[in-house]
Amino acid sequence: xxxxxxxxxxxxxxxxxxxxxxxxxxxxxxxxxxxxxxxxxxxxxxxxxxxxxxxxxxxxxxxxxxxxxxxxxxxxxxxxxxxxxxxxxxxxxxxxxxxxxxxxxxxxxxxxxxxxxxxxxxxxxxxxxxxxxxxxxxxxxxxxxxxxxxxxxxxxxxxxxxxxxxxxxxxxxxxxxxxxxxxxxxxxxxxxxxxxxxxxxxxxxxxxxxxxxxxxxxxxxxxxxxxxxxxxxxxxxxxxxxxxxxxxxxxxxxxxxxxxxxxxxxxxxxxxxxxxxxxxxxxxxxxxxxxxxxxxxxxxxxxxxxxxxxxxxxxxxxxxxxxxxxxxxxxxxxxxxxxxxxxxxxxxxxxxxxxxxxxxxxxxxxxxxxxxxxxxxxxxxxxxxxxxxxxxxxxxxxxxxxxxxxxxxxxxxxxxxxxxxxxxxxxxxxxxxxxxxxxxxxxxxxxxxxxxxxxxxxxxxxxxxxxxxxxxxxxxxxxxxxxxxxxxxxxxxxxxxxxxxxxxxxxxxxxxxxxxxxxxxxxxxxxxxxxxxxxxxxxxxxxxxxxxxxxxxxxxxxxxxxxxxxxxxxxxxxxxxxxxxxxxxxxxxxxxxxxxxxxxxxxxxxxxxxxxxxxxxxxxxxxxxxxxxxxxxxxxxxxxxxxxxxxxxxxxxxxxxxxxxxxxxxxxxxxxxxxxxxxxxxxxxxxxxxxxxxxxxxxxxxxxxxxxxxxxxxxxxxxxxxxxxxxxxxxxxxxxxxxxxxxxxxxxxxxxxxxxxxxxxxxxxxxxxxxxxxxxxxxxxxxxxxxxxxxxx
Amino acid sequence: xxxxxxxxxxxxxxxxxxxxxxxxxxxxxxxxxxxxxxxxxxxxxxxxxxxxxxxxxxxxxxxxxxxxxxxxxxxxxxxxxxxxxxxxxxxxxxxxxxxxxxxxxxxxxxxxxxxxxxxxxxxxxxxxxxxxxxxxxxxxxxxxxxxxxxxxxxxxxxxxxxxxx
Numbered sequence: 009x010x011x012x013x014x015x016x017x018x019x020x021x022x023x024x025x026x027x028x029x030x031x032x033x034x035x036x037x038x039x040x041x042x043x044x045x046x047x048x049x050x051x052x053x054x055x056x057x058x059x060x061x062x063x064x065x066x067x068x069x070x071x072x073x074x075x076x077x078x079x080x081x082x083x084x085x086x087x088x089x090x091x092x093x094x095x096x097x098x099x100x101x102x103x104x105x106x107x108x109x110x111x112x113x114x115x116x117x118x119x120x121x122x123x124x125x126x127x128x129x130x131x132x133x134x135x136x137x138x139x140x141x142x143x144x145x146x147x148x149x150x151x152x153x154x155x156x157x158x159x160x161x162x163x164x165x166x167x168x169x170x171x172x173x174x175x176x177x178x179x180x181x182x183x184x185x186x187x188x189x190x191x192x193x194x195x196x197x198x199x200x201x202x203x204x205x206x207x208x209x210x211x212x213x214x215x216x217x218x219x220x221x222x223x224x225x226x227x228x229x230x231x232x233x234x235x236x237x238x239x240x241x242x243x244x245x246x247x248x249x250x251x252x253x254x255x256x257x258x259x260x261x262x263x264x265x266x267x268x269x270x271x272x273x274x275x276x277x278x279x280x281x282x283x284x285x286x287x288x289x290x291x292x293x294x295x296x297x298x299x300x301x302x303x304x305x306x307x308x309x310x311x312x313x314x315x316x317x318x319x320x321x322x323x324x325x326x327x328x329x330x331x332x333x334x335x336x337x338x339x340x341x342x343x344x345x346x347x348x349x350x351x352x353x354x355x356x357x358x359x360x361x362x363x364x365x366x367x368x369x370x371x372x373x374x375x376x377x378x379x380x381x382x383x384x385x386x387x388x389x390x391x392x393x394x395x396x397x398x399x400x401x402x403x404x405x406x407x408x409x410x411x412x413x414x415x416x417x418x419x420x421x422x423x424x425x426x427x428x429x430x431x432x433x434x435x436x437x438x439x440x441x442x443x444x445x446x447x448x449x450x451x452x453x454x455x456x457x458x459x460x461x462x463x464x465x466x467x468x469x470x471x472x473x474x475x476x477x478x479x480x481x482x483x484x485x486x487x488x489x490x491x492x493x494x495x496x497x498x499x500x501x502x503x504x505x506x507x508x509x510x511x512x513x514x515x516x517x518x519x520x521x522x523x524x525x526x527x528x529x530x531x532x533x534x535x536x537x538x539x540x541x542x543x544x545x546x547x548x549x550x551x552x553x554x555x556x557x558x559x560x561x562x563x564x565x566x567x568x569x570x571x572x573x574x575x576x577x578x579x580x581x582x583x584x585x586x587x588x589x590x591x592x593x594x595x596x597x598x599x600x601x602x603x604x605x606x607x608x609x610x611x612x613x614x615x616x617x618x619x620x621x622x623x624x625x626x627x628x629x630x631x632x633x634x635x636x637x638x639x640x641x642x643x644x645x646x647x648x649x650x651x652x653x654x655x656x657x658x659x660x661x662x663x664x665x666x667x668x669x670x671x672x673x674x675x676x677x678x679x680x681x682x683x684x685x686x687x688x689x690x691x692x693x694x695x696x697x698x699x700x701x702x703x704x705x706x707x708x709x710x711x712x713x714x715x716x717x718x719x720x721x722x723x724x725x726x727x728x729x730x731x732x733x734x735x736x737x738x739x740x741x742x743x744x745x746x747x748x749x750x751x752x753x754x755x756x757x758x759x760x761x762x763x764x765x766x767x768x769x770x771x772x773x774x775x776x777x778x779x780x781x782x783x784x785x786x787x788x789x790x791x792x793x794x795x796x797x798x799x800x801x
Numbered sequence: 802x803x804x805x806x807x808x809x810x811x812x813x814x815x816x817x818x819x820x821x822x823x824x825x826x827x828x829x830x831x832x833x834x835x836x837x838x839x840x841x842x843x844x845x846x847x848x849x850x851x852x853x854x855x856x857x858x859x860x861x862x863x864x865x866x867x868x869x870x871x872x873x874x875x876x877x878x879x880x881x882x883x884x885x886x887x888x889x890x891x892x893x894x895x896x897x898x899x900x901x902x903x904x905x906x907x908x909x910x911x912x913x914x915x916x917x918x919x920x921x922x923x924x925x926x927x928x929x930x931x932x933x934x935x936x937x938x939x940x941x942x943x944x945x946x947x948x949x950x951x952x953x954x955x956x957x958x959x960x961x962x963x964x965x966x
Binding site: 025035259515685692 | 819829834835836837840842848875876877884890893894895899900902904905906925928930932933935938939942
């Protein structure tokens with residue numbers, strides 16, 4: 009049998025069902041007697057609801073109920089909660105306006121849910137929803153991040169002055185000011201980090217069910233963290249105790265952050281199913297996804313680096329305006345603060361950093377974590393700024409990076425922005441990436457491209473991220489309203505097979521394979537004897553779910569902790585059976601043996617003895633072999649790496665093509681290299697999407713103009729190259745597996761590598777910066793204006 | 802309500818449908834074949850691709866009634882009755898060409914048509930162009946392209962012609 013433990017590229021267990029059409033996604037589930045819900049949403053960005061006439065809709069064929077915000081309010085349904093409290097510079101709490109499940113009084117963005125129509129069939133509900141007569145009074149709206157703080161700007165929430173959610177800062181202002189005062193040179197860059205729409209391929213869906221006999225509510229939902237949904241919806245919105253609320257997140261078709269949050273539709277179907285005592289199903293159409301799934305990024309930033317005469321980084325000063333959208337999504341407030349500003353050291357030894365972040369409300373869809381979440385914004389800022397420093401000073405961009413990198417012997421390394429990096433080797437990933445990309449051979453490739461009439465450029469980025477979220481006490485001190493540990497239950501069955509119940513959730517990551525490899529390896533049993541169970545609050549003891557590249561670092565560590573307990577108990581059983589002292593029992597390769605003898609018992613024999621305890625230390629030890637563990641991480645983990653991109657631009661059309669892409673990453677120990685590589689590919693594709701193609705756009709009137717796949721440019725197969733990936737390994741020092749996480753790094757390192765490459769390709773036009781996405785139109789305009797532009801500057 | 806009679810995965814079926822019922826709704830809701838997915842409402846994503854008389858079509862973009870008398874194969878109809886996967890399914894697994902699995906059924910159906918309709922061979926660029934109608938958000942397409950190239954020789958019973966590679 010092939011090796012299937014830690015480090016093997018085992019083919020995935022879950023693929024059999026996905027490849028044969030037997031996945032079980034939320035919309036594939038149908039409950040007996042099910043009704044269908046259609047949400048009527050606001051088609052205007054900001055308006056007072058003068059009246060809603062539901063009569064005509066209610067009289068349509070098949071309609072069972074029509075509910076509006078006032079119906080929910082009358083039934084004491086609470087608003088959607090925000091999970092992270094940020095404090096202003098002066099210590100006062102952020103503005104936290106109510107986020108009703110269905111709008112009451114006012115709507116604040118296109119897509120804001122206003123009413124729900126429930127009918128026997130989806131078509132009937134759809135037909136009836138069109139009959140809802142809503143009288144609106146339009147109000148002035150705010151579409152863009154900068155407009156939110158313009159003098160006299162319309163207010164998204166009447167009681168939030170200046171549309172400011174919070175005005176927060178991090179770092180040592182005085183030290184930074186002092187460094188700037190003595191700097192040989194200051195380089196400044198204004199940039200935006202474009203707004204994105206996650207667009208997991210499976211649209212969100214939710215089914216509420218209610219058992220009149222037991223009073224138990226069940227919610228099937230497209231979630232990355234069913235226990236979090238149970239907690240938030242049960243405790244804050246519907247006031248249902250956990251014991252009466254089951255949340256199931258079955259197969260989920262991609263998340264990328266957008267399925268972390270507690271959404272209105274989950275509460276609506278759960279509440280309505282209880283009211284009507286019938287199952288109620290809602291499935292988003294893609295158009296709804298565009299206007300109701302949380303968006304990502306959307307920063308407007310000014311960054312300044314103080315340098316000494318040799319190009320050493322002395323201090324970094326950052327001011328960022330972050331768009332929250334119309335309401336606070338579950339983790340929105342933490343993204344531009346503790347997942348962004350804390351990463352502004354990057355891989356550099358910049359001694360002083362000061363960041364100010366102002367979060368603002370606008371009449372747009374709420375913004376929250378999207379793959380990378382805060383960390384791509386930090387990496388993009390640093391890596392664009394570094395290239396601009398090279399541009400302005402004439403220093404070599406690779407040499408500039410080399411000289412400012414945190415050295416490999418400096419770990420643990422305390423940054424000036426709160427984090428302590430435990431391990432890393434940024435020189436190793438940098439040099440490996442340069443070699444893999446044949447950086448030195450680039451001039452010849454540029455010349456060859458020029459001969460074909462193409463502009464060729466090469467770009468580099470070095471990045472770091474904080475993953476394995478997060479030590480609960482640290483997160484709590486910073487405003488998190490939850491713990492961020494993970495739970496695992498390991499149940500060894502009498503014949504030695506094992507069920508693992510994990511609070512992590514797999515929605516593409518392949519946990520059923522990776523986790524089984526981990527458990528099989530540690531317990532010394534065959535891979536196919538391990539079953540991974542996830543996604544159901546009735547089966548799993550507890551869980552905080554999957555986001556922030558935490559499943560292996562935190563969820564996997566919880567499994568190790570539970571396995572340690574299993575092994576410890578197994579040793580006591582083995583000691584009894586072999587009449588030895590517990591201290592003399594060793595566990596290795598699935599076998600318990602007495603040190604220094606040839607006596608041993610297999611893992612299966614010990615399991616059977618635990619359940620058939622005829623010869624057993626029954627007075628000291630309970631029968632059975634099942635253990636629970638909660639693992640709270642000691643620190644974040646810090647994956648890091650280097651990416652190098654090459655692009656060619658068609659001079660006539662301005663169309664950029666990515667012709668080569670190299671990623672060399674340090675994710676700590678690899679459990680399944682094939683899966684890690686796949687995660688890098690997918691993340692890089694999304695990062696290239698941001699750099700070149702994707703952008704969520706609103707017009708001045710507040711309408712979203714990229715509201716479908718016909719308008720929002722998703723990366724397609726012919727937009728992308730094949731990728732070259734590699735790994736350098738330094739182990740995480742504080743978790744038992746030495747793992748760091750790999751889910752997000754692709755979206756973090758790739759956008760600046762691509763943008764830097766395009767700007768390099770345009771070097772003869774002396775371009776300093778272009779905001780993403782680098783569309784053919786933007787590039788073509790630069791080429792077309794070429795000589796004049798240069799003369800003008 | 803009108804009736805439509807067609808063959809799905811080799812079985813003849815007759816189903817009552819509304820005039821506006823889409824083929825994908827017939828498959829998912831009337832026949833319980835939930836392997837065919839709906840990922841968008843503008844015919845852009847390709848998660849719903851099935852074979853109609855051997856050619857790939859987006860089942861969200863045709864009415865159920867238009868399939869009258871025709872033969873539809875869905876992802877559920879690809880494997881042999883004993884569970885042996887189609888070579889394309891097998892290569893998707895071998896090359897880790899799927900992650901969340903949601904685009905996978907449509908991607909596999911499109912890929913099979915692409916390989917079948919190119920007996921002369923397929924270059925990487927041709928494969929990439931051939932997949933333009935299918936969106937995947939997880940894999941970055943890298944491994945999908947590899948899987949399709951690896952399935953070509955298995956489906957055609959010979960090595961990929963060198964010129965195509």
